[in-house]
Amino acid sequence: MKTRSWLVAASVADLLFLYLPIAILFVFSFNASKLSARWQGFSLEWYAKLFTDQALLAATVNSLIVATVSTVLAGVLGVLTAVALERQPFRWQGAFEGLLLMPIVIPEIMMGVAMLLFFVMIKLPLSLLTMIIAHTIFNFPVVALIVRARLRKLDPRLEEAARDLGATPWVAFKRVTLPLLMPGIVGALLMAFTLSLDDFIISFFTAGVGSTTLPIKVYGMLKSAVTPEVNALSAILVLVSMALVAAATWVQRK
Amino acid sequence: MSTIQLGGAPADAPPKPTFPWLIVPPAATLILLFGVPLALVFAVSFASRGTYGGIEWAFTLGNYTSIADPLYLRIFWRSLWLAVLTTVICLLMGFPLAYVIARAPTRWQGILLFLVIIPFWTNFLVRTYAWMFILRSEGLLSTVLSALGLTHEPLPLLFTDAAVLIGLVYGYLPFMVLPLYAALERLDPSLIEAAWDLYARPFQVFTRVVLPLSKPGVIAGCVLVFIPSLGAYVTPDLLGGARSMMIGNLIQHQYLVVRDWPFGSALSFVLMAGVLAAVLYYLRAGGARSL
Numbered sequence: 169m170k171t172r173s174w175l176v177a178a179s180v181a182d183l184l185f186l187y188l189p190i191a192i193l194f195v196f197s198f199n200a201s202k203l204s205a206r207w208q209g210f211s212l213e214w215y216a217k218l219f220t221d222q223a224l225l226a227a228t229v230n231s232l233i234v235a236t237v238s239t240v241l242a243g244v245l246g247v248l249t250a251v252a253l254e255r256q257p258f259r260w261q262g263a264f265e266g267l268l269l270m271p272i273v274i275p276e277i278m279m280g281v282a283m284l285l286f287f288v289m290i291k292l293p294l295s296l297l298t299m300i301i302a303h304t305i306f307n308f309p310v311v312a313l314i315v316r317a318r319l320r321k322l323d324p325r326l327e328e329a330a331r332d333l334g335a336t337p338w339v340a341f342k343r344v345t346l347p348l349l350m351p352g353i354v355g356a357l358l359m360a361f362t363l364s365l366d367d368f369i370i371s372f373f374t375a376g377v378g379s380t381t382l383p384i385k386v387y388g389m390l391k392s393a394v395t396p397e398v399n400a401l402s403a404i405l406v407l408v409s410m411a412l413v414a415a416a417t418w419v420q421r422k
Numbered sequence: 423m424s425t426i427q428l429g430g431a432p433a434d435a436p437p438k439p440t441f442p443w444l445i446v447p448p449a450a451t452l453i454l455l456f457g458v459p460l461a462l463v464f465a466v467s468f469a470s471r472g473t474y475g476g477i478e479w480a481f482t483l484g485n486y487t488s489i490a491d492p493l494y495l496r497i498f499w500r501s502l503w504l505a506v507l508t509t510v511i512c513l514l515m516g517f518p519l520a521y522v523i524a525r526a527p528t529r530w531q532g533i534l535l536f537l538v539i540i541p542f543w544t545n546f547l548v549r550t551y552a553w554m555f556i557l558r559s560e561g562l563l564s565t566v567l568s569a570l571g572l573t574h575e576p577l578p579l580l581f582t583d584a585a586v587l588i589g590l591v592y593g594y595l596p597f598m599v600l601p602l603y604a605a606l607e608r609l610d611p612s613l614i615e616a617a618w619d620l621y622a623r624p625f626q627v628f629t630r631v632v633l634p635l636s637k638p639g640v641i642a643g644c645v646l647v648f649i650p651s652l653g654a655y656v657t658p659d660l661l662g663g664a665r666s667m668m669i670g671n672l673i674q675h676q677y678l679v680v681r682d683w684p685f686g687s688a689l690s691f692v693l694m695a696g697v698l699a700a701v702l703y704y705l706r707a708g709g710a711r712s713l
Contacts, residue, residue: 172624178518185515186541186595189552192562196555205555205565245448252445264445267452270460273701275653277670278463278690281677285466285687286459305456308448337440366545369655373677386547390554390660399555402548409544417536 190406197399214400224401227385234296234371234381235364238303242360245304246311247353251341253312254319271306272313279306280373287374294376302374303367307360314359318352319345351419358416362409467687477683485688494672498692501668504583505651508590512598512647513640515591520602520639521632524609535603542596550660553589554580557661581663589657594650598643605639606632638707645704649697669693 200211218224249268253261271279283302284294292298322345330340368383375384382405389398467485472478488494523534541549556562559576567573579585609632617627633640655670662668667675669689676686 175518175522178515179522182515182519182595182599183537185592186537189556189592190541190544190549193548193552193555196562205558205560205562245451248444249448252441252448256441256444258442258445264449264452267457271456273649273697274694275650275670275690275697277653277655277673278694281673281686281690282456282459282463284677285462285683286455289462301455305452308451312448362543366543366547368547383545383547386545386551387656390547390551394551394554394558398551402545402551405545405548410540413536413540413543417539 193399193402194406197396197403199396199399202396214396215404217397218400218404221397223380224382224385227380227382230296230379231365231382234299234303235361238300238307238364239357239361241300241304242307242311243353243357245308246356246360247315247349249308249312250315250319254316255324268309268312271309276306276367276369280370283370284373294374294379296379298374298376299371299379299381302370303364306367306370307363310363311353311356311360314356315349315352318349322348351421355416355420358412358419362412362416366409463687463690466684467691469684471682471684482684485685486692488685489688489692494689497667497672498669500583500666501652501654501670502696504587504590504668505648505654507587508594508651509598509644509648511587511591512595513644516595516598516602516643520599520606523599523603524606525611531607535600538596538599538603542600546593546656547660549593550589550656553585553592554660557585557588580661581666583662583666585661586654586658586666586668589661590651590654593654593657594647597646597650601642601646602636602639605636605642609635641704641707645700648700652696652700653693 196205196207197214198210198212199207200213201208252258253265258264279302283298283305287294287298326348327340327344330344331337335343366383368387371381371384372387375381380388386398386401386405389395389401466477468481468483470478470480470482470484489498519538523531523538526534554561557579558564559578559580561580563579564573564577567577568575613631613635614627617631622630653670654668655674658666658668658671659674662671670693673686673689673693676682676689680686
């Protein structure tokens with residue numbers, strides 16, 4: 169059956185709606201004008217300014233630290249969860265699965281509020297550490313879901329065959345199941361890394377003085393005077409995101 | 423006992439756990455660092471505000487009853503209304519795109535899906551900022567319109583409910599397209615052909631065949647768009663004006679500006695109840711099996 173032309177037209181309109189605003193930011197990040205909405209010639213000035221902005225560089229470093237550490241922690245906890253849920257049934261599994269979905273389902277603002285309240289109550293000063301804890305909590309259920317989906321598609325007989333050939337449970341897991349899970353795990357980690365790097369709301373509630381991350385910094389720039397540097401920074405962030413999705417898609421295809 | 427067990431456990435019994443402790447680290451982390459904080463918010467929502475903004479542990483229902491204040495009720499209604507409107511617009515916009523992707527040749531499917539996924543991975547602040555740049559009074563749209571001679575003074579586009587709506591639809595459209603695509607991709611094209619052969623009109627094909635068969639995707643997409651729209655903070659904060667506050671902004675305001683944590687906690691719990699109601703509806707509608 170032929171797809172109707174008005175459906176195609178509507179789809180093209182949707183994609184334009186999704187991409188035009190981003191494309192506009194890209195184009196105007198090279199605009200020489202300080203009054204950013206009029207085109208006054210090509211310039212790399214705003215990019216140059218970004219790379220000399222010390223506060224921005226510090227925020228970038230903080231973001232990378234938080235994203236890296238929380239991704240590693242989320243990876244370990246997430247894989248453990250996926251394997252336990254799928255292969256090691258336990259009591260109250262249903263209740264645990266419900267709780268596991270909560271960080272994904274509840275509004276980010278609620279998560280931010282709960283974390284802030286908790287850290288204040290246990291008198292843990294807000295810092296990179298509190299942010300890492302919060303990011304790990306919202307990321308590890310995501311990793312668990314993705315890895316579990318992959319695990320469910322694996323044939324359990326592969327691991328059983330290894331056991332029949334005399335492998336211990338741990339060796340069978342390490343040599344058979346884990347390599348087969350790897351594309352799913354790497355894809356999940358890239359996703360967690362991106363979520364952490366992009367998170368604003370939860371970071372906003374759990375960041376302390378001196379632990380400003382890139383999104384918090386961007387938010388500050390947007391709330392004060394919007395300068396052309398924001399366009400340049402946005403363009404870079406969009407490119408980084410695209411590279412991460414491309415990597416994740418490529419890895420998961422295997 | 424008359425039953426005799428032969429050859430050990432039956433073959434279809436669940437495998438005996440070899441590493442029963444695997445779940446302990448994640449379960450402990452989740453309960454301690456997520457369950458406890460949530461419980462704290464719940465407890466604090468029944469406490470009173472101290473004189474200097476702290477928490478006084480005197481039980482009260484006052485935080486919940488003060489939500490009935492018309493001022494706050496209006497914010498709740500606006501949030502609900504904007505979230506419903508966002509969901510409907512996303513559904514109307516997302517359906518054609520999901521349908522076209524599902525019917526496209528395999529090679530194109532991958533590329534089109536990739537195009538829908540990219541915005542989902544792109545920084546939300548940046549995507550919201552793109553609309554600030556376009557809608558600002560000295561922004562792109564105003565500049566273009568006045569250059570064309572269509573307007574003579576800056577347009578009040580930014581800081582309106584319309585801007586918030588555009589931002590929400592822009593932010594959550596991919597959430598609608600992906601589950602819709604998953605449902606439509608599984609739809610057998612021969613069923614649509616059969617409808618044509620039986621002289622169904624285009625509208626009937628849609629309402630009697632396509633829509634019922636893609637219902638799980640519609641429900642999943644609607645829930646996935648409704649939930650973040652209802653709890654939105656960034657979009658109304660950046661694109662909306664002082665009068666476009668949504669629940670998320672009210673909670674942030676109570677927590678970080680007014681420092682009335684008990685009232686902020688009560689607000690968060692009412693918001694969460696709304697979200698969980700949407701999730702329960704989704705689960706009861708059998709949506710979970712579609713993903």
